[in-house]
Amino acid sequence: MNIASSTEQICFLILGSVVILGALGVVLLKNIVYSAFLLGGVFMGVAGLYLLLNASFVAAAQVLVYVGAVNVLILFAIMLVNKKEELKQIKGLRTRKVLSGLVCTGLLFLLLRVDLTTNWNLPGPSAIGELSTERIGEHLFTDYLLPFEVASVLLLMAMIGAIVLARRDVLNTDIATGDSVDQNLIEKSNDPILLEQSSN
Amino acid sequence: MTPVPLQGYLLIASILFCIGVWGLINSRNAVRVLMSIELMLNAVNINLMSFSSYLDGSLIRGQVFTVFVITVAAAEAAVGLAILISLYRNRTTVDMESFNLLKW
Numbered sequence: 001m002n003i004a005s006s007t008e009q010i011c012f013l014i015l016g017s018v019v020i021l022g023a024l025g026v027v028l029l030k031n032i033v034y035s036a037f038l039l040g041g042v043f044m045g046v047a048g049l050y051l052l053l054n055a056s057f058v059a060a061a062q063v064l065v066y067v068g069a070v071n072v073l074i075l076f077a078i079m080l081v082n083k084k085e086e087l088k089q090i091k092g093l094r095t096r097k098v099l100s101g102l103v104c105t106g107l108l109f110l111l112l113r114v115d116l117t118t119n120w121n122l123p124g125p126s127a128i129g130e131l132s133t134e135r136i137g138e139h140l141f142t143d144y145l146l147p148f149e150v151a152s153v154l155l156l157m158a159m160i161g162a163i164v165l166a167r168r169d170v171l172n173t174d175i176a177t178g179d180s181v182d183q184n185l186i187e188k189s190n191d192p193i194l195l196e197q198s199s200n
Numbered sequence: 201m202t203p204v205p206l207q208g209y210l211l212i213a214s215i216l217f218c219i220g221v222w223g224l225i226n227s228r229n230a231v232r233v234l235m236s237i238e239l240m241l242n243a244v245n246i247n248l249m250s251f252s253s254y255l256d257g258s259l260i261r262g263q264v265f266t267v268f269v270i271t272v273a274a275a276e277a278a279v280g281l282a283i284l285i286s287l288y289r290n291r292t293t294v295d296m297e298s299f300n301l302l303k304w
Contacts, residue, residue, distance in 0.1 A: 005203045008203050008204055009203070009204055012204045012208060016208070016212045019212060019216060020212065020215055020216065020219075023215075023216050023219045023220070023239050024219060026219075026223065026232075026235055026236075026239065027219055027220075027222060027223035027226075027227070027232070027236065027239075032229055032231055032232060035232060035235060036231075036235070039235050039238065039239075042239065042242070043242070046242050046245070046246060049209070049212070049246060049249075050249055052204070053209070053249050053250060053252075053253040054253055055249055055252075055253065055260075055263050055266075057263070058249065058263050058266050058267060058270075061267060061270055062245075062270065065270050065271075065273075065274050066238070066242075066270070066273075069274055069277075070238060070273065070274055070277045073277055073278065073281055074231060074234065074235060074238075074277070074281065076281075077231055077234075077281040077284060077285065078231055080285055080288070081230075081231065081284065081285065081288045081294050083292075083294075085293060085294075085295070087228055087295055087297075088295070088297065088298075090297060096225075096226070097226050100222060100225040100226055101222060104218045104219075104221050104222040104225075105218070107218055107221065108214055108215065108218040111210075111214035111217070111218070112211065112214055115207055115210040115211060115214060116207055116211075120206055120254070120255065121255075122206060122254055122255065123254075123255065123257055128258050128260065131258075132260055132263060135258070135259070135260050135263075136260065136263055136264055136267065139260075139261065139264045140264065140267075144264050144268075147268060151268055151271045151272070154271070154272065154275055155271060155274070155275055157275075158274075158275030158276075158278050158279050159278065161278075161279050161282070162278040162279050162281075162282040163282075165279070165282035165283055165285075165286050166281075166282040166285045166286060168289075
């Protein structure tokens with residue numbers, strides 16, 4: 001065993017345990033703020049796994065998009081909706097947890113069986129190194145050009161949709177004087193159409 | 201001694217995906233449901249990346265797919281959290297059990 005492969009294996013074990021334990025923490029911890037920070041740790045661990053797989057560009061994209069954008073967005077959403085509330089007790093919750101745990105373990109064993117018993121026809125990892133970024137660029141502008149453009153349209157649609165969905169309706173004229181205001185916008189009282197239904 | 205086998209990466213991806221499925225089913229908090237979806241998407245990404253590195257040679261088409269999946273995941277997170285915030289404004293709760301408007 002040379003020193004490079006043993007270092008790779010040690011890094012793989014560390015990153016794998018970070019990812020698995022972090023994911024368990026995300027799902028199982030009571031405090032959702034801890035879950036969100038652990039989710040950032042999981043994303044960083046996955047980026048490390050990408051680095052082990054000779055994919056520096058995707059690792060950088062993972063850190064930028066997931067840790068920098070998605071995780072921060074989730075933290076902001078937690079800040080906006082974080083309210084101490086007593087969840088109603090639901091009967092059969094424990095049974096549901098156990099049953100779904102059994103189903104998920106079954107799925108896990110199925111996946112592991114497929115992973116471990118299939119004879120993957122391995123050429124082995126190719127040491128492409130820094131060339132991978134150029135290859136991704138070539139792919140994006142030749143044979144994957146249409147999905148690339150569709151992805152940009154999808155991002156635009158998602159941005160407009162998120163703005164429309166999360167926007168508050170505001171009055172653009174002052175109630176007392178009738179003048180138009182551009183600051184101190186007063187929020188319209190939104191109809192609590194769903195509130196009385198949620199109480200029963 | 202060979203480097204890390206492909207099965208190691210597939211094992212991590214499988215475990216991560218199953219944790220995500222369990223969290224998706226059992227979370228009461230709507231934000232945690234979105235986090236579980238992100239976990240599942242990351243498991244799929246690890247799968248794509250490892251197959252791209254071990255089986256695809258120097259073509260690395262799996263990495264291009266991973267870039268697309270990351271794009272879609274970012275869009276999904278933005279729209280999902282916007283829906284969540286507008287739900288919270290109408291219902292003043294994030295409990296998944298109380299979101300039953302479309303239940304018949």
